Amino acid sequence: MTSTITKPKLAVYKFASCDGCQLSLLDAEDVLLDVVGVIDVANFLEASREVIPGPYDVSLVEGSITTPHDAERIRHIRSESKFLVTIGACATAGGIQALRNWKDVSEFTSLVYANPQYIDTLETSTPIKDHVDVDFELRGCPINKMQLVEVVAAFLQGRKPNVPTYSVCVECKQRGISCVMVSHGTPCMGPVTQAGCGAICTAYNRGCFGCYGPMESANTEALSEQWKALGVDDRGLMDAFRGFNAWADAFREASDRHEAALSVQGVTE
């Protein structure tokens, strides 16, 4: 530090996840060197050996809580962070690994590992907010790197991040893409999924599969009716809601509704 002006300190942490959301920061190639010019990347192990001790102005947290050790670690991180921002579906909704929450984890362990006694894991994969207070949750599997830059800038400037909470449908309209459900009968999660991806799936002739999680007050029942009209059964709907944001309230409830319908029909998994 050569000047008396201290740059704000950023930390990046990983829990159970794929590394993709923190990679988004390194993938912001055009702005990366500008970003590191105005903030101190004080603790970002994917990028640097150097760890400058806390406290930190902003901590970005990727991944979900799946071990007793991690449940402790996140409390410590919270205590060292002025703002704690979760990045991605794992940190915000438990991630794809939250599919374990419907199963018996000891059975999972013995399926994957020959010596399950070596494995220390919790029964559930849960989002960060179930363990500590979170200042902002950035959605996506993966997150949108430009939204990440916006969120970091907003916290450093002391303002609210400009991240829309409307559905993917709005982004489709903005891009002038005709509705894939209406025009070619493709089941699409877009009407209940928060925007942020830029409506990429519909632009590539496929239906949205819910990477950004439920939009505000998502009407999942109406969507289920639409999908059923297109020929998707309860099993297909249950699986669709049990994706990368399976443990987000609206999607979890919808998937449970379809599971209950399946058991009424006498269909077991």
Place this chain on the structure above:
Amino acid sequence: MTNPANPIRRIDVDYLARVEGEGEMHVEVIDGKIEKVEFGIFEPPRFFEAFMRGRMYTEAPDITARICGICPVAYQMSASHAMEDALGVTVDGQLRALRRLIYCGEWIESHGLHIYMLHAPDFLGYESAIHMAADYPEIVEQGLRLKKAGNDVVNLIGGREIHPINVRVGGFYRAPTKAELLTMVPELEWARDAALKTVQWVSQLPIPKMEQDFEFVSVCHPDEYPFNEGRLKSNKGLDIPVSEFNEAFAELHVERSNALQSVIRERGAYHVGPLARYALNFDKLGPLAQDAAYEAGLGPVCNNPFQSIVVRAVETLYACNEALELIDAYETPAESHVPMVAKAGIGHGATEAPRGMLYHRYELDDEGRILEAQIAPPTAQNQLTMEDDLRVVLEENLDMSDEDLGWRLEQTIRNYDPCISCATHFLDFTIERKESGAES
């Protein structure tokens, strides 16, 4: 340093940096003799192989992509090939070419990231590429732009860089037009030049000397440098179809690791990744990459894991050139994917992730739902080889200070560009040095 009052020398490097994911290493040295080298992976287990049971075969490419944000294309490719094998479908022609092209993009992106952001700082003594950028701004900018050129390919074909949305079993949801691909040519031409400069630059880095007798394993194709298809071969006699993976290799579960370690049955550790591909397929690299390799001082086989940075650069050059050739020969296909019907079966797929061979196996029921899934990621396969390297580096450098030795050992691990999220975590490693005559 040894302190007579405290004869145990301990170096703690909690959370090894500049790798993808989390792991642990514990090394013990007594009287200058190495007693223990353990490289443990304890990334929290995520149980992909278990929770995929019951899901449709069509979901495997998107679900398994989430194993790794650095190499999602590799997961999508191995999963797609395994499913197509189970369903008896072949993807050919321009759709096959598109798969090679998106894989070129991932190699350029992943190798660019590792060479410039993760590995080069070790050779020059910087904590990170951000620190390195203060003294080498043009180099770091070149690295970022090269990486971006790779990301642009994945983005255009896949819809986004991380977890692409356009890959499906049987091909793609939408095949890009020739005109779309042509927009990438100028930047890829720049990238090809930059990759050549990268080979020259990394070959001049101070590279530690080391010579290992590796058993290299990679996918080998009769006509191509390997991405998606071929037999599994080694330099010590292995030559099998992908479907015999489980007969040739065993996955062991040891304490302190949440990843399964792979061995070749009866023989032990083996090596997958750029060095293996290079040694087994040098003749398929083409003159541009071959000449660059020779000029960088490499022969057709490289047994020094610290030189993997040079081999990665050579592969990046190959991938840039291959991408340009694929685009040149591309004709927009009439269909974006091959049709298929769900049925019961078993399928295998092995493709070359940037870090090495990635094997998937699925068993499907007659509706096409997954009964069983098996995934052998490259970093898990390299675990034992990484331990062997650590042992050699330790033996040869015991006179180094704890700090220098610790860093050198980290670098030894980073030679493999380990993706610990894939293998299942961060390196939290300790070195203990004891003297047997002393009380500890």
